[in-house]
Amino acid sequence: SSGGGGLMGKINSAMGGGQKGEQNEDMLDKGVDYVQEHVFHQGPQNNESAVEQAKDEQISDAIRRGYKSAIEKEFPVKDKS
Numbered sequence: 001s002s003g004g005g006g007l008m009g010k011i012n013s014a015m016g017g018g019q020k021g022e023q024n025e026d027m028l029d030k031g032v033d034y035v036q037e038h039v040f041h042q043g044p045q046n047n048e049s050a051v052e053q054a055k056d057e058q059i060s061d062a063i064r065r066g067y068k069s070a071i072e073k074e075f076p077v078k079d080k081s
Contacts, residue, residue: 017048017049017050017051017052017053018047018048018049018050019046019047021048021050021053022046022047022048022053024080025053025056025080026060026077026078026079026080027077028060028063028064028075028077028079029053029056029057029060029080031060032056032059032060032063033045033046033048033056036056060079061079063075064079
């Protein structure tokens with residue numbers, strides 16, 4: 001999915017979507033994108049909407065919580081958000 005152009009693209013960018021939002025991802029978020037694109041074949045993940053990026057952030061946060069619960073230490077990659 002893409003950030004799009006025009007008014008909707010501007011709204012999406014203002015909400016944190018699009019390529020600018022992709023620049024704010026940490027390595028775990030990028031790993032989630034990689035799995036979605038190459039394992040689940042959900043298409044390119046380099047220009048996601050704000051909603052898709054929020055979903056990815058929820059996935060990475062769940063991974064961090066699960067890691068901390070199992071290992072009793074923080075995930076080694078710091079969350080950028």
